Amino acid sequence: QVQLVESGGGLVQAGGSLRLSCAASGRTFSSYTMGWFRQAPGKEREFIAAISWSGGSKYYTDSGKGRFTISRDNAKNTVYLQMNSLKPEDTAVYYCAAGFATRSLLGATYDYWGQGTQVTVSS
Secondary structure (H helix, E strand, O other): OOOEEEEOOEEEEOOOOEEEEEEEOOOOHHHOEEEEEEEOOOOOOEEEEEEOOOOOOEEEOOOOOOOEEEEEEOOOOEEEEEEOOOOHHHOEEEEEEEEEOOOOOOOOEEEEEOOOEEEEEEO
């Protein structure tokens, strides 16, 4: 069982940066693939990025590629999402999730989810 708590969201102007954190409980954090997702009002949840259990492999969708960086610190049971050059269309609730990847990070399945943190980017 893993419990996830996101933090670091807030209001930022376009072009600004935020770093989201996701703190996990439990001693098995380092065995999980971690992912970041977001959901804007009226839209489906969108996958942004994933990182392998060791941090050695990362995957980004087009939404996250180039401006977002996923990282993790297994000693702190925390995964991060650094977001730069933010745009109004990045406004959403951001969620972290823990799961497992068998063949690829893109195909990972997620069993545990945080409650989300709101990111609002003003123009």
